[in-house]
Amino acid sequence: MAQQERYGLVGTGSRAGMYIRAMSGTQLGAEHVPGIARLVAWSDANPGRLDVYEREVVAAGHPVPARYVPDDVERMVRDERLDRVIVTTPDFTHADFVVRALHAGADVVVEKPLTIDAESVRRIGEAIADTGREVITTFNYRYSPRNSALRQVIADGEIGAVTSVHFEWALDTVHGADYFRRWHRQKANSGGLFIHKASHHFDLVNWWIAATPVRVFASGGLRFYGAQNAVARGLGERPSRGTGVTGDPFALDLSADEHLKELYLDNEHHDGYLRDRDVFDVGITIEDNLAALVDYDTGATMSYSLNAHAPWEGYRVTVNGTEGRAELEVVERGAVLIGEDGRVIVDPSMHPDASPEDAVRPDSERLVVQRHWEGARVVPIPEGIGSHGGGDAYLLDHLFKRVTDDAPLGRVAGYADGVKAVSVGIAGNLSLATGEPVRIADLELGV
16 A cells, blocks of 8 residues: 555645545545545634634544644745645635745645646646656546547547637536626636636636646626616616525525535625625626637647536537537526526426426437447447546546556646646736737746
8 A cells, every 4th residue: 555645735625525535535436535645734714714624624533634824835845844735715716835845845735726827827837847746637537437438539639630629618508607606707806717627627628638728818707797787688786695585596595505504604704705795796807708719739729618607517619620510518407497496407407397208408428439430329338427428536636646647547636737738818807908819838837
């Protein structure tokens, strides 16, 4: 068995739960992790959220990690002799915590996106060069079996050399709206959906076609959410927050979800953070509709689109090659409906009164390959484990075992992969601002 490593965690919001539960042995598919990784310290500006996870850790029979405040990251690394620090804080803080942990003497695991702008990328690159330490960006969608299956099809040369990709991602009015309720709604915090959400998608394409993005031309805007759009559509007066509101499909009632209530509603008095703000509020600075044309060093081109207010959730990918075409279509949620009590039915195919076999768009995934002058065939997709298309458990396995060679799929993502993923979004944001195409080399990101 590998030697047990000592971990620290910075940021204990909802995303941190996956790592905490893995090191407690309660995460699906990660029961072996406590043998190789121990969470010995954690930090959050909100002590109430630490209390929530502390109860989970105690219930799992593990020692309580030592508490630190975010300003004490260096002391946490030194005093607790940490091998690695996991960063799951808001995106705009990633670079600072990554750089500080590296200089203090620990390797770093950072949730995507790596960071939100070019200056922060350069800071992280300089810290890696100065310290010789490792930074891993966690791209769990690589580990989803359906995405791995598409990677294998392309790597095996079944469609020849890739000439173009079309990638469409639809976020529904539950998931998509959520980015407009919380800290993500400010572009200064998240870099917008081009960075926070689409870095997942840009990484997938970089990985699928084994190529590096070189130029981006983008378009987009805030066309559905936000106060101006609410006025234009005559929505009338809006509640400032969703908790306590009934009959409004865009209101998130934190009291109706025990985990969200415990983690956020019960602890907002510590820092004033509201998790359930109105999506039609003033001051939202991110876009809800985005499109981009991306050129790659292989000569391939991608057309990309993201919509954050669709009536269903999923994605469609078409990869064209010199010898054929591959098509992946995924329906993660076929519809969002409103029940008789005014509450949102998140997935009607799972509702007691619905019949999945009668659904027009049932939750599904299908990968089809068709070579020139041949009939189409469906490529089998293995079962996954956990969320994000069944990829989380596989990611955690590689992460905590420090797997570096994942041939032939190459799913392990390092610092350079994190940079390439955000480079498209950084260039896209600049293109949105200037109306001009942007060459990624001109950003001087160092990779």
